[in-house]
Amino acid sequence: MAGKLDIRRWSGVLDVGQSLSGVVLALFLWTHLLLVSSILLGPEAMSWVARNMELAFLSDDGHGYPWVVSLIAIGVGLLAAFHVLVALHKLPLSLRQQKALKSQMQVINHSDTRLWSWQAGTGIVILLLLPVHLWLVGSAPETIGPVGSAQRIWGEYGYLIYLPLLLTVELHAAIGLYRVALKWGAARDLNTRARLRTIKTVLSVLFVGIGLAALLAFLPHTPA
Amino acid sequence: MSGRILTFNIFRYDPQEPGDKPKMVQYQLAETSGMTVFIALNRLRQEQDPSLQFDFVCRAGICGSCAMVINGFPTLACRTLTAKYPKGEITLMPLPGFELIGDLSVNTGKFMRELAERLQLWLHPKGGDMDIHRLEDPMAPEEAAKLYELERCVECGVCVSACATKQMRDTFVGAVGMMKIARFELDSRDGRSADDFYHVIGNQDGVFGCMTLLGCQDNCPKDLPHMQQIAYLRRKMASTLL
Numbered sequence: 001m002a003g004k005l006d007i008r009r010w011s012g013v014l015d016v017g018q019s020l021s022g023v024v025l026a027l028f029l030w031t032h033l034l035l036v037s038s039i040l041l042g043p044e045a046m047s048w049v050a051r052n053m054e055l056a057f058l059s060d061d062g063h064g065y066p067w068v069v070s071l072i073a074i075g076v077g078l079l080a081a082f083h084v085l086v087a088l089h090k091l092p093l094s095l096r097q098q099k100a101l102k103s104q105m106q107v108i109n110h111s112d113t114r115l116w117s118w119q120a121g122t123g124i125v126i127l128l129l130l131p132v133h134l135w136l137v138g139s140a141p142e143t144i145g146p147v148g149s150a151q152r153i154w155g156e157y158g159y160l161i162y163l164p165l166l167l168t169v170e171l172h173a174a175i176g177l178y179r180v181a182l183k184w185g186a187a188r189d190l191n192t193r194a195r196l197r198t199i200k201t202v203l204s205v206l207f208v209g210i211g212l213a214a215l216l217a218f219l220p221h222t223p224a
Numbered sequence: 225m226s227g228r229i230l231t232f233n234i235f236r237y238d239p240q241e242p243g244d245k246p247k248m249v250q251y252q253l254a255e256t257s258g259m260t261v262f263i264a265l266n267r268l269r270q271e272q273d274p275s276l277q278f279d280f281v282c283r284a285g286i287c288g289s290c291a292m293v294i295n296g297f298p299t300l301a302c303r304t305l306t307a308k309y310p311k312g313e314i315t316l317m318p319l320p321g322f323e324l325i326g327d328l329s330v331n332t333g334k335f336m337r338e339l340a341e342r343l344q345l346w347l348h349p350k351g352g353d354m355d356i357h358r359l360e361d362p363m364a365p366e367e368a369a370k371l372y373e374l375e376r377c378v379e380c381g382v383c384v385s386a387c388a389t390k391q392m393r394d395t396f397v398g399a400v401g402m403m404k405i406a407r408f409e410l411d412s413r414d415g416r417s418a419d420d421f422y423h424v425i426g427n428q429d430g431v432f433g434c435m436t437l438l439g440c441q442d443n444c445p446k447d448l449p450h451m452q453q454i455a456y457l458r459r460k461m462a463s464t465l466l
Contacts, residue, residue, distance in 0.1 A: 015432040104391040109296030185455030
């Protein structure tokens with residue numbers, strides 16, 4: 001019944017959509033990070049990954065189709081845009097709301113609320129940095145590889161984007177998945193919740209560690 | 225831990241008094257064994273400052289009147305032992321998000337009444353049966369036990385104060401609203417359909433506005449299962465989308 005998509009249904013669709021798009025983005029993020037960190041296994045490993053992401057195995061000349069990477073970047077950008085638009089409904093946008101939140105957080109000591117304020121803050125930073133990252137790789141997909149990426153990260157000062165993006169996105173994604181799990185009832189009791197919270201922290205630390213190591217591993221490949 | 229001197233920092237402000245400004249006032253009191261914050265407040269009012277305002281009725285965690293923020297955690301003063309604080313320093317603030325009557329006293333009653341009227345939080349008998357002489361249908365003990373679990377809410381207002389979402393959005397029903405809706409939805413005597421209930425909380429003022437910050441779950445002095453209950457309502461509501 002298309003005519004029945006009223007406010008009630010929309011708010012449900014949007015809430016489910018926020019959770020789903022968040023989960024998909026987080027899974028993409030971690031897959032992406034693991035693929036990029038193939039540089040830790042050496043330049044050949046990373047070249048192999050980059051070639052296969054461009055579907056080189058489908059092309060006759062073995063060069064693949066770099067525009068596939070651009071397509072992925074556009075897809076991620078659209079999904080992130082949807083995620084932002086829905087999440088914006090929940091952020092304190094007016095001065096009155098910001099004041100209420102601030103005074104409540106000053107009086108009441110609650111760690112999950114602080115966790116959410118980190119998630120909201122990192123979300124805004126990601127909103128600013130992600131488009132730059134997507135443009136950098138999406139507009140020059142053929143340069144992805146040990147040397148091209150090293151040039152982008154270290155030669156052209158990309159690390160000024162990548163370092164803060166790595167830190168914020170790994171916090172945001174892990175906290176977000178923790179909250180999605182609780183939101184839909186994955187934790188039947190408080191012990192499970194405590195365990196999920198620990199897993200969340202481990203995931204953040206682990207992926208920030210891998211990410212930093214990968215960024216550093218590009219350094220020696222930077223063209224002089 | 226009797227014998228030590230406790231230091232209380234108490235929020236003082238009387239909106240009725242012209243020119244009065246919010247301030248923190250310090251009091252000291254000798255701790256006695258088994259002392260609760262509620263007992264300490266009564267002693268302070270009796271012995272040191274008769275103008276100190278705070279609410280209480282039952283002094284046993286049943287009426288929900290003495291909720292306040294104790295060292296950063298909203299809870300019931302009558303169920304908080306002063307021995308819990310090794311440093312002997314206790315800061316008391318009124319619950320945020322409610323109309324302040326004075327000092328530690330807030331008007332939770334007005335809020336709860338408005339919520340009840342808005343969400344119609346009373347039994348709507350099946351078929352509009354208003355004959356009070358007719359015997360009610362018997363209820364299975366299991367169902368009664370389930371209802372009782374949710375009925376334990378004492379309307380203290382802690383979940384409302386502890387919820388940043390509620391503080392940011394006035395129209396959000398909060399954990400107490402969802403808990404009560406769940407209670408009437410379970411009640412076999414209530415004539416409202418699932419759709420009627422969902423109409424009230426299946427939007428951004430209800431489950432779909434909840435950000436799962438879980439201040440309600442972590443502070444509820446009656447340990448009500450807010451986390452599970454709200455997740456259940458959300459899943460149920462989301463399943464009606466299909």
